[in-house]
Amino acid sequence: NAGVMQNPRHLVRRRGQEARLRCSPMKGHSHVYWYRQLPEEGLKFMVYLQKENIIDESGMPKERFSAEFPKEGPSILRIQQVVRGDSAAYFCASSPHNNQPQHFGDGTRLSIL
Amino acid sequence: AQKITQTQPGMFVQEKEAVTLDCTYDTSDQSYGLFWYKQPSSGEMIFLIYQGSYDEQNATEGRYSLNFQKARKSANLVISASQLGDSAMYFCAMREDNQAGTALIFGKGTTLSVSS
Numbered sequence: 001n002a003g004v005m006q007n008p009r010h011l012v013r014r015r016g017q018e019a020r021l022r023c024s025p026m027k028g029h030s031h032v033y034w035y036r037q038l039p040e041e042g043l044k045f046m047v048y049l050q051k052e053n054i055i056d057e058s059g060m061p062k063e064r065f066s067a068e069f070p071k072e073g074p075s076i077l078r079i080q081q082v083v084r085g086d087s088a089a090y091f092c093a094s095s096p097h098n099n100q101p102q103h104f105g106d107g108t109r110l111s112i113l
Numbered sequence: 114a115q116k117i118t119q120t121q122p123g124m125f126v127q128e129k130e131a132v133t134l135d136c137t138y139d140t141s142d143q144s145y146g147l148f149w150y151k152q153p154s155s156g157e158m159i160f161l162i163y164q165g166s167y168d169e170q171n172a173t174e175g176r177y178s179l180n181f182q183k184a185r186k187s188a189n190l191v192i193s194a195s196q197l198g199d200s201a202m203y204f205c206a207m208r209e210d211n212q213a214g215t216a217l218i219f220g221k222g223t224t225l226s227v228s229s
Binding site for chain 2: 033035041042043044045048056058059089091093098099101102103104105106107109
């Protein structure tokens with residue numbers, strides 16, 4: 001019974017590189033959400049996607065961050081030209097409908113050197 | 114203003130005792146959902162329990178129950194018969210249903226420590 005799968009679990013990048021975080025939702029779930037957790041804080045919403053559509057990106061930084069959820073394959077959160085402040089845990093969640101509980105993956109811990 | 118407030122940064126409880134983790138929320142929506150998640154030291158986020166704003170009965174899931182007091186805008190988590198494995202960070206979250214995004218808004222969390 002596969003849950004939400006995120007990879008990699010840990011990702012190390014140098015400043016200026018690109019980071020790609022992947023998320024495969026639970027089977028039957030077509031709604032995907034990305035959250036960011038800074039140390040010692042709760043999760044902050046970034047973006048909500050359905051297949052091929054961005055529904056709400058109100059939590060996304062205006063520059064360097066983008067997300068997609070293609071018709072085939074996982075959802076991708078992409079961070080270009082990473083900076084130290086991007087170091088955080090990035091969580092993906094999915095749900096079968098937008099009013100159902102969201103189930104989270106184990107997160108990707110991004111560290112910027 | 115904070116949408117979700119968890120006033121207890123840390124809580125300590127003995128094994129087999131019950132513990133209540135506080136959560137208050139702020140919304141003008143009539144339809145909303147309240148959630149609790151557990152985050153152990155390994156880092157994953159585990160869904161525990163859900164309460165809809167129109168649900169008349171308090172939600173229960175095994176040893177977890179949600180003490181929902183709508184007039185006071187509180188949604189406290191009660192863990193009965195604490196176990197060592199309950200030691201973790203606990204987050205309260207809210208979804209406001211009239212928002213297109215249906216994103217979850219999280220509190221800052223409460224760290225629960227269970228001792229033997």
